[in-house]
Amino acid sequence: IQPNTKILYAESPTNPAVDILDLERLGQIAQKNNLILIIDNCFATPYLQNPIKFGAHLVIHSATKLIDGQGRVLGGVTVGKAKLIKEIYLFSRNTGPALSPFNAWVLSKSLETLAVRVEKHCENALKVAEFLETHEQVLKVKYPFLKSHPQYAVAIKQMKLGGNIVAFELKGGLEKGRHFLDSLKMLSL
Template sequence: MNSKIPGPNTICTHIGEVEDQQFKGAISPLFMSSSYAYEDVEVKRYPRYFNTPNQEALCKKIAMLEKSEAALIFGSGMAAVSTAMLAFLHKGDHVVLPQTLYGGTYNFVVEEFHKFGIEYSFAEGFSEADFSEKIRDNTKVLFVETPSNPLMRITDLEMISKLAKQHDLVTMIDNTFASPVNQTPADFGIDIMIHSATKYMGGHSDICAGTVAASEEHIKKIWNLAKNLGGSLSDYTVWLLERSMKTMVLRVKAQNKNAKKMAKWLENHALVENVYYPGLKNHADYPLAKKQMSGYTGMLSFEINEALNVGKFLKALKLIKPSMSLAGVESTILSPAKTSHGLLSPEARKEQGISDGLLRFSVGIEETEDLIADLEGAFEAVSNKNLV
């Protein structure tokens, strides 16, 4: 292979493979050992140190996809988020985050940071002024999430990077909803990219994992804490994740296409009040999404008519699964008020614009005609009982 950086499909298929030197198999062999020799070896391997053969190989794939120097793999997305933040935040430090934050991250911040003496502020909007006014003398990190969960708001990454550099801050992004297929934040100067690899990287609803990609310097700092917290991933799951990522670009592009079709159909439905998808031209952040994303993701949210019973609507679905998590090849749907943002108070959900009628729709790779038929059937089932 020449010095040219390979394309994303090639990276997903070939970079970060473990060579099968014994049998010359076409895929990476799996090394399950939890105990390795320490004498007369170049690397003293230990699973909790994130340096087993399968761990090291997959980190190369993730780093190249995110256009960074290095990466680490964790046992969950929240293990990646918490370890990355705590590596750069200490007693007396301050972090600025968006108010429209994934519920798990929000709960981690408000429930745990006071125990460490870490201060935090939530930006109330998405403009430079919204973030800038929250920065203090002791601020160390700017953390963003774009597209946001579940309302799909877009944050200007170039603006965040420039603002952080003005104040000598470290920038972190939860890039889960976009995936590296649709967005590479390093192109805009973001320092640290975080994913719940449970989602688009895994893509089959059978893996729980997280990743962090950054410079060698930043990864070393995160690793120094990670080895003590013990959030490493089993090698079997690492192997499954590497297997799954080979088809990530194909899957995500198919989901992008389907999601845009579903968003257009939903916005024209009489029983849908609002649709939140950055690929729609009437979305508040469409110009920005078009500028910094190569695809608009397979995620969208919509609000159904307030006269409809959300629980009955979900139960009426036959194909789309009412299910936790997202980004699998199968379409899933959930009520953020009861699941992803259930840990937030009703007041906090209201501040974020999350109504009881909001549904988050993770569009899979099925034929859109079948998805439309399933949604229409659910609308008919509940509208006959709720609307006169």
Template sequence: MKKLYGIYLQIFWSLLGLKNEKGFSTKSVHAGEFIEKESGAVIVPIYQTSTFLYPREDKPEAESYIYTRIRNPTLEAAEKKIAALEGAEAGLVFSSGLSAIHATLSYFLKPGDHIIYINDVYGGTEVQLKLLEKYGIERTQVIIESDFDALLDAIRENTKLIYFETPTNPLLRITDIKEVAKIAKEHGIITVVDNTFATPINQQPLLLGIDVVVHSVTKYLNGHSDIIGGAIVGPANYMSEMLQLRRAFGGIMDPFAGFLLLRGMKTLAVRMAMHNKNGMAIAEFLEDHPKIERVYYPGLTSHISHEIAKKQMRGYGGMVSFEVKGNAEETYHFMKNLKIATIAVSLGLFHK
């Protein structure tokens, strides 16, 4: 009878198109979680400790915790959850998004290498990319939204990495992920995508052929405006080697921030559903408003790359950029009179 029930259940999931694959809400809540053995706590505890008993008779050395700068159970739970959401083999969390980006660049690039990156990249990332020149790493900035001639022209014999965001910060430009991945693989180049603006709920670059994904988890993934953090996800062999970089550079997230990140990600799927709905409603409202010059939102059919966005995204997020008609003074007057929105940096938070 149990066997027959299992068959019926598999047929039911197949009819729904889900088979045995867990959905995003299920992964958001359950991936990476574990029951704490000593107390039976159902929420992953905050392992707020700098050091662990070592060596242990009940665990092999490779599985033992030694020092939180190296590994910590709270942080590993968060890493597994992010990796599951992105469809990655493994992941690592860091003290900030820029720390995660620094580890990625440090791992893949060496003096004499060349990196290609998009022209509309996050400011903090661009500062890091400019600093690479100090270490003998060459860089080329290109526009690669839909015309790939500039990307092909920029590729050199020493090109090792293509780095881009999609959607970008702040103009929400869209790049065809699958096409860039295809070009990169043809030339033996590693690809890295910053997926902060989309989140894995709306877009999974790894499944489109990208090698590594980075996040500022400060934004949507945590979603509560109370931590700073970053993450990298990708193949297990990359992550195990990047773990040694993080161990050496000391850029690991602290356990309490990891606990808050775990809490935040439990509601990621439902939060993103509302971000997507509200983002589209605001974009459509602004597009029809007589005092708005232009709206940048990939969910609008008027967006220059809407068809690409529709092909690779499930939703378009809560970030909307727009231009107010008038001069700087009139724009400032508009901002000063906002009643709900807070004028502050960051994004993807429940109150922004």
């Protein structure tokens, strides 16, 4: 933090490593240094994690991912302190980045099933993580609600469930990783 620092911006869980940052600690740092704390909460969604509870001033979400759930809408959501939202609103209103009425309706309908979808995603991700943790070809697995995750204690303190993303590393390095990706039949990169 430098004398001219105004904002502390962080993402938790992080993409793609699924690291968990201690939001309460970040809130304390922001408060102590009179900083605006902005948290990118895309992987957690408002259903799994509430950064404002830990001192965030603004929270951003990609509405395209879990909030929509089907990739039909390109959009985002910013929530937070009224004064900051007013400044963002005025900028947005004057520069044009707004959802169409139809996309807003799609998102409002998607929110009706957010909890059910996210809970199932989390349940499935935990099963995949537990399977990978016992697989002989897997070197390391990172999933926030696995006890082996380096920030497990932080994750269970600030998240309702572990999320829908699992990170893992294969034994054999880059060569084995490429072979694994080339062998996938359900998706391609």
